[in-house]
Amino acid sequence: MRRIFSTIAFCLLLACIAFAADERILYNGKIFTADTTHPYAEAVAIRGDKIVAVGTFAEVSKAVSGSAEKVDLKGNLLLPGLIDSHAHAVDGGLSLISADLGESASTMEDLFKFAAESRKNGRGMMGDVLDVSGLPLEYWSHNKELNEHFNSGDYAKVPVYLEGMDGHTAWANKVLLERAGINKQLISGLDQTARGYYGFSKDLEPNGFLVDLGNEKVEQIMPKPDAARMLSAARAAVDYMHHLGITAWLDPAVSDAILAAYRGLAEKGELKSHVGALPVIAFKKGDPDGQFKHALDLRESFKDVPDVKVIGIKVFADGVAEIPSQTAVMSKPYLNTGRTGELLFKPEDFQRICVAAEKNGMIIHVHAIGDQAVTEALNGIQAARSSNPSSKLPHTITHLQFVRPEDISRIHDLKVIASMQLLWARAEVDSTKLLKPYIDPYLYGWQYPARSILDTGATVAGASDWPVSTADVFQAIYTAETRKGPEGVLDPSQRMPREAMLYAYTINAARALDRQESIGSIAEGKQADFALVDRDVLTIAAEDVRDTKVLWTVFGGETVYGAKP
The missing domain is CATH 3.10.310 (Diaminopimelate Epimerase; Chain A, domain 1)
Incomplete structure (x- = not known):
């Protein structure tokens, strides 16, 4: 009997040692939880990959053993792992390892020089x-x-x-x-x-x-990157996201090759990010029902793959509004051509697919730039909601560059998430010189109406569209708050509160991935995903927000960027 008790005691001791080695208390910093009931905390305790307590230092200390590691935040700001609700991450990774002009040029001569160098060093050659x-x-x-x-x-x-x-x-x-x-x-x-x-x-x-x-x-006739290059691109994308404090994202418009790259990283244990993937239903290519069936098959094939899931479909309603493109669908004609852009689906076909998506538990994520494209996107989602009034699927419209006031209220009423790239909501060449002379003045006045959407009570989720623009959350927050750009200020009435933008890049973006129960806020039972930043972005001057740096990023209790906390 004594031997049995000794064995039990030894096992309990081993368990305590294991817990202590796997337990941490993060303290001595400002903690933004993104939990609206308790938005701030003094400390957080984690065990393994999960958060076990949030509150005061004394409160969280009771949830772990006395041997738990104490991590001093040194007065910095701790955030939930940041989430991007619209980022083409693997494409972004390809841009990192290929010839991407980015900010390397401002003149034609700069472009010509960059092209010549990219050809010579092979970085720009695809076949x-x-x-x-x-x-x-x-x-x-x-x-x-x-x-x-x-x-x-x-x-x-x-x-x-x-x-x-x-x-x-x-x-x-x-x-x-x-x-x-x-x-x-x-x-x-x-x-x-x-x-x-x-x-x-x-x-x-x-x-x-x-x-x-x-x-x-x-x-269609361009040489395609091989599997090894796609895997390298995915790896580069993950590293890039982690250095920005981003631990989850929605990747809209995944091809089979992109999904294979994600699978490769996940199965090697290298993804260390939550990815919601969306195949495209391209109506112009024909057989949208067959494309939807393929999306369902992809969901099934990824159900057991760690960290990456196929969770819905992406649909393009239109193109872009800037001249010379002008393929965004507007309710009033472009002033220089008299045309209104082309809707990329027949409304009845789109609504049928939306109902099918709803029936099969698939999220609908719609690209809509022009105001009429937004209307048609809402019509499709309304058909889906009508087919299942109790639905809680987080259907989403992304971009929302031009939105008529009557549709702003519909976004709320239909429980649509507004996935917005508010880094673009500033006065720059793209939003002024390439648009203003050609867009109906009334519609131009409703450009990126983020505050109006927020004020209805609708959910605004943060997004970048990387590699279209940087995925740096803090640059986007700065622009969302100030609407400032090189050409001045774009409609200051649509400025966003800074705290609202932190919610946009945490719990609201988690909702866009349908993962709000497990990520997106610092709360007991959720995964231990964090980003520590070098300043209190809630109180500093707006001009200082854009220079915020991430000190370290943690995914599931593991440090994936920066010095180990």
Whole structure:
């Protein structure tokens, strides 16, 4: 009997040692919990990958053993792991390891130099094609210079593909256009709407500019990254997100190749992030029902893959609004053309797919830039809600650049999450010179109406659309609060409260992933995901918010960026 008691005591001792080694108390800092009932705390205790207590130091100390490790936050601000509700992460990873112009150029000469270097060092070569991404949209106004430079000399026989930073526009030289079958004969056979996806001269010769469906025609014949390169891109994306304090994201528009890269990382135990993945239903490609069935099959195939799940579908309602594209669908015509953009689905087809998604428990995530595209997106989600009034699925509309006031209330009433890239809600070339002269003045006045959406009680979730723009949360928070850009201030009435933006990038974004029960706030029972930042972003001057740095990031109790806490 004595031997039995000794064995039990020894086992209990081992258990206590194990708990102590796996237990920590984080204290001596400001803690924003993103729990609206208790938004701030003094300390938090974790055991393994879970949070076991939140409150005062004395309170959380009772939840762990006396040997728990004490982690001094040294007065810094602890946040829940940050969440991005719309980021093309693997595509972003590809931009990190490829020839992405980013902020490397401000003149045409800078572009020409960057392209030459990218060709020479091989960073920009995809097969035999020189592929440079991340071009600012104002470069498309220099079509003459692009044609002169990339259709002669060293490039006379080299296919060249220049991708716009918006992910919708591009430019191809004559060699690549010919390879894709884009020529005068093609343009002349298109109707007026279809011609809008191509740039061309008065005699219908293509000039290289491409947008949306025109761009897709070139992408179809572009050399594709192999599996090893996709895995490297996914790994680079995870590292990038972690250094920004981001531990979860929604990846909209995943291909089978992107999903394979996520699976590869997850099965190696390297993903260490929560990923909600959305395949695209592209109505213009035909057979949307077959595409939806494929999405359901993907969900099934990923149900046991750790950290990454297929949780819904992505649908493009329209394109983009800036000139020369103007493919966003507006309720009033563009002032320079009289056209309104093309809806990328038939409303009845979209509504049918929305009802099917609702029936199968799939989230609907809609790209909508123009105000009429927003209306049609809401109509589809309304059909889904009507088919299942008790639904709690977090259907989402993303971008929401132009929204009419009557639709702002519908966002709330239909329980739609507004996934907004508020880094864009500032006065800059893209939102002024490339838009204002061409958009109906009334509609232009309802650009990125984030505060109006928030004031209805609707859920606003933070998003970046990386690699279209940086995924740095604090730059986005600064812009959302100030609406300041290089061209001035964009509609100050839509400025967002700073605390609301912290909720947007934590618990609200978790709702967009349908993961609010397990992540998104610092609360007992949730996963121990944290980001420690170097300043109190709740109290400092707005101008200082954008320079905030992440000191360390923790995912499931494990440090994935920075010095181990």
